[in-house]
Amino acid sequence: MSSFEKITQHYQQISHFSHAQAMLGWDAAANMPAGGNHARSGAMAELARHIHQLSTAPQLETWFTDAESESLTDEQQAILRECRRQWQFATIIPEDLVRAKSLAGSTCEHAWRTQRHNNDWQGFEKNWKTVVELSREEAQIRAEANQCSPYDAMLQLYEPGASTAALDTLFGETKQWLPDLINQVIEQQQGESVLTPAGPFPASQQKQLGVEVMKRLRFNFDHGRLDESVHPFCGGVPTDVRITTRYDESDFTQALMGIIHETGHARYEQGLPEKLAGLPAGEARSMGIHESQSLFFEMQLGRHPAFIQSISSLAAEMLESQGNPAFSEDNLQKLYTRVNKGFIRVDADELTYPAHVILRYEIERDLMNGTISHTDVPELWDQKMQSYLGLSTRNNFKDGCMQDIHWTDGSFGYFPSYTLGAMYAAQFMAAMKKTVDVEGALKKGELTPVFEWLKAHIWSKGSLFTTGELVSQATGETLNAVHFKNHLKDRYLNQ
Amino acid sequence: MSSFEKITQHYQQISHFSHAQAMLGWDAAANMPAGGNHARSGAMAELARHIHQLSTAPQLETWFTDAESESLTDEQQAILRECRRQWQFATIIPEDLVRAKSLAGSTCEHAWRTQRHNNDWQGFEKNWKTVVELSREEAQIRAEANQCSPYDAMLQLYEPGASTAALDTLFGETKQWLPDLINQVIEQQQGESVLTPAGPFPASQQKQLGVEVMKRLRFNFDHGRLDESVHPFCGGVPTDVRITTRYDESDFTQALMGIIHETGHARYEQGLPEKLAGLPAGEARSMGIHESQSLFFEMQLGRHPAFIQSISSLAAEMLESQGNPAFSEDNLQKLYTRVNKGFIRVDADELTYPAHVILRYEIERDLMNGTISHTDVPELWDQKMQSYLGLSTRNNFKDGCMQDIHWTDGSFGYFPSYTLGAMYAAQFMAAMKKTVDVEGALKKGELTPVFEWLKAHIWSKGSLFTTGELVSQATGETLNAVHFKNHLKDRYLNQ
Structure with missing residues (x-):
């Protein structure tokens, strides 16, 4: 069996466990009674461990090296490239850091559910500091391997090929016309009357x-x-x-x-x-x-x-x-x-949504690259909300920088998607x-x-x-x- | 960590994969659209392979030996005994035989779905011959390890502690009074009028x-x-x-x-x-x-x-x-x-059900012990049906010995349960x-x-x-x- 075949067989095997993971995840959200959670968490953690183990199997490195000297079609080369990409993502971060980030992330996320409700930035900040630090450490390791900036390295996890340079251009241009367009449209819609369909709709x-x-x-x-x-x-x-x-x-x-x-x-x-x-x-x-x-x-x-x-x-x-x-x-x-300026990204309409994303992009980019501190975030959030949507979030953390789940577990680089x-x-x-x-x-x-x-x-x-x-x-x-x-x-x- | 602890940790790990197996099995029956079957089968086969691998892990034998000299409470000894029992069941049959029986079983079961419908004993018999042979081989291996008869060895898979001796007594006694009781009750119920609730019931x-x-x-x-x-x-x-x-x-x-x-x-x-x-x-x-x-x-x-x-x-x-x-x-x-004599076990009432089971028990016992051939089954079935329930299944294979799924994949020893x-x-x-x-x-x-x-x-x-x-x-x-x-x-x- 060629190394290429060994690699594809190995990833097929991983996919069977990922199938189980995907279906159990769906079931937990769609079917599972609350009392099933403990055993399910155990099973999910075991599956994640096993998939990580398979994804970082020591023999893969040799197979990848050997496969490169095998005669492969363009499609096979693409198959190999993507296997290798996943392998690099999985292996490059030391186990200790993976575990530490996972622990800090779940601690921060768990506490955030209450802290957000209580507008408790002080409490959140303490946990989040560790998440940001560990994410920077991760970003640094990935950056060195990919010879790019820390934030660019994090972007690759969600949007392979994306770069700060490209996003700065795309989002920078958008910022030029978006706030004015939003204002124009809102003014225009002020004269419209809209009926709300009255339920109940079973x-x-x-x-x-x-x-x-x-x-x-x-x-x-x-x-x-x-x-x-x-x-x-x-x-x-x-x-x-x-x-x-x-x-x-x-x-x-x-x-x-x-x-x-x-x-x-x-x-x-x-x-x-x-x-x-x-x-x-x-x-x-x-x-x-x-x-x-x-x-x-x-x-x-x-x-x-x-x-x-x-x-x-x-x-x-x-x-x-x-x-x-x-x-x-x-x-x-x-x-x-209907267009409305609001605090909450997930409730935003098509037109104002990009403003919420650009704001987050600019903050997480600078946070990962180390040019701002995590304690700067509430003020930056307020400034940018004022600038893009004319809303102040001063001292309103729960509708400001504490509103999303993404940063609580260190998923920096996701928002631009x-x-x-x-x-x-x-x-x-x-x-x-x-x-x-x-x-x-x-x-x-x-x-x-x-x-x-x-x-x-x-x-x-x-x-x-x-x-x-x-x-x-x-x-x-x-x-x-x-x-x-x-x-x-x-x-x-x-x- | 003591060997006892290593063993329990290992079986806990297995249970996480069994959790996935159980839930995916339920999902396949309760939710899965037909088009999901191919990928699901792949995932289920991979899980089964992995569970088998863990259940037969080479280090277990040493751990079991070592654990026996550890100081254990009664409960720990029971825990150990049951782990060991599962381990012995899993390891004793050579991989080749496991695979061959699994293949013969699924081939026979798959064809049976059509053959039963067509009353095609000739076609069924050809596939089933292999299933019976491989099951006898399995039973023989288990029998030698447990120093018992082949059928007794198969019984342990479903009913640990059961024996032909005990079942012969239980079922033998029951045969003495059951057919008469059935006749008495049916005669008594003849005079009763029973209303069938008329639907539809959504x-x-x-x-x-x-x-x-x-x-x-x-x-x-x-x-x-x-x-x-x-x-x-x-x-x-x-x-x-x-x-x-x-x-x-x-x-x-x-x-x-x-x-x-x-x-x-x-x-x-x-x-x-x-x-x-x-x-x-x-x-x-x-x-x-x-x-x-x-x-x-x-x-x-x-x-x-x-x-x-x-x-x-x-x-x-x-x-x-x-x-x-x-x-x-x-x-x-x-x-x-309501009591009725019928051909089909799954449709049987409380009173006639045991007759269906005793008939199957007597046949599968002799089949595993090698005292009858698989080609004898239709005639034995007919004789016993006549004797216990007064019904003939001559040439009616689909309502006779071909009615159940259990034997098609070699689950001999299950029926007495x-x-x-x-x-x-x-x-x-x-x-x-x-x-x-x-x-x-x-x-x-x-x-x-x-x-x-x-x-x-x-x-x-x-x-x-x-x-x-x-x-x-x-x-x-x-x-x-x-x-x-x-x-x-x-x-x-x-x-």
Whole structure:
């Protein structure tokens, strides 16, 4: 057996345990009674240990070296590259540091759940100091190996190929026009009246509506399910994708759009290359590309007037609200494109969302590179919120720098993925429109050509290409913020 | 660390992977879409391989030897004994034979699904020959190690401590009175008129009824769930027990009694000793004892007139059938104790069930001991069916020796568990009645004293004692068929 074959067999083996991990994770969120938690945590920790052990198996280094002198096709080289990338990520950090960060992260996250509620920055800061220190240590080790800045090294964990240089440009440009655009749109929307659909809308009816919309979006129910969980997510494995949502019986609009978002994630997973199943090269390219697919579904398709037209009548019918003016196409369109400046990222609309992300990017970049201290964060947060959204978070930590879970366990480098996703999605749509009549497809409610484009250019590529190559091949240009800007102006500014 | 500690840590580790296996097995039956099967099979096979590898780890033998000279309490000795028992079961069969039997078993089982439907004994016989041969080989190896007969060795896999000698006595006695009793009861029941409740009974209502009955039976929903699957079962882990049922909208009685049955299995699991969680000594004692708990719930409690009285009004209310004479206590009692001679074991009533089991026991015993050939089975089946139930299965293989899945993959030795369970259950009830007013508890609908007895004498003991010790300690006598006979006569023969 060649070293290449030994490597692929080894990663296939890992994928079987990851399958168990993914399904048990989904089950814990969607099914598990509270009393099952203790035993489940034990099983999950054991699986994580075992996967880490396999991912850092000593024989891999020799196999990688040997495989490089084997005669490999381009595809095999890509397969090897992605295995090696995962191996490097797993092996480069000393076990002691992995354990220390994991412990500090779970301690900080656990306490944060109460501290956030109590606006207790002093308490949080004490735990978080350790998380930041250990994350910097991790970033430094990764930076030395990759010969880049500490923050750039952390970015690779979520968005391979991303760099501070590129993000500074993308986000720097966006900062130039975004605050003004937000103000313009808010002013313009002030004169509009919007009706809120009055519930209750039974969860069972909302679920039927969600399933119907998933069918229209060609979610493959032979390879997946829709269930409920407190925090909606897309889990499972490519041939059995488990998406979840949460139903608020007083408001159907959130669960519906949430389902459309998760369906975007799900179709990416369902469209990944089968022949590479179980190999890193067969996985989704990056967090940003993953988010680009959920946002393509939620923002590019889901909030498109022709799409809203098609679901407005469906929603009215399935929620027994025919004739209700709040269900009119025009009203739903207004509801789904309403812009508000708010403190909370997860509640933000399409237009203000990037401001929340850029703020976090700038802070975590400087934090990892060591140019600011963790104690500087609340003041920087307040300054930037004032500057981008005109809101003050002075002494309001819980709605400020303590609002997200990401930093509590040291996931620095993740936040940019959200806005990169929105930018990729807009750029994909612009490219798609060159060959696909998207407007016509949406009006006919026959989206096959749209999905065929996504499958051909994104889904079926897995991680065979670098993120940059994938985007260039799909759109003919490198990632830039122009298409995102055009999309937002087209949608939100009255002509 | 002592060798004893190394051993317990090792088995705890195995239990984490078994947790994953149990939950993925439940998920495959209760949730998984068909398209998820391929990847799931891969994950399940990998988990099974890994568990087998851990269960046969070479260091275990040394640890076991060393642990024997360590100073251990009685409980630690029992823990050690059960680890060693599992280790011996796992290591004694050569890998080649394990693989060959597994392959022959799945080939035979897969083909059987079609062959049974087609009454194709000739086709089945060709595959089954190999399964029988390999099972005999396995039985021979186990027999030599345990210095017993081949069939006795197979029995240990399901019912540790069981023996042909004991079963010949138990079942031999039962054969003396059972056929006559069946005939008497059927004759007596001929004059009765029984109403069949007319549906449809929506699955959602049946589920609510099932949940309510589970609550009355003190199923702990903080440590378990009720879901649906084609073949009802009790799965999961002790702190998160997953039971399933199947709803027939034209007949609520089967799902309801099925739920009561599975709740018996579930409460045994939920009542196992927490301090031994993850260790073989903390698991259920045997298949027969497990079945004794499900049958205690289904037959001893569930078909008791006082219990049927309490659920008849509940069922009428929850299924919106108040005033329907088919829901009267008297009619439901008749429905649930109706005796019929039939071909199919899984459809058999309480009274005829043992005849089906004894027939299988006698055949598989002789098959494993090599005194009959697998080609003799159809004729023996026909003879025994004629003798015990007065039915002929000549040339009717699909309703005869091809009806069960157990033999298709070589699970010889399993069948006696069903009737052992019924006998244990009757003996437990007789013993319980010495100190607990069961009748009164059932009439009051307050079953706490019943469950306390079961928890104290059965559930909390796990596998700390041998099956024989467990039964003697609980009932003051070794297992015998007298209580079962008395129970059946009391219930089925009019005084």
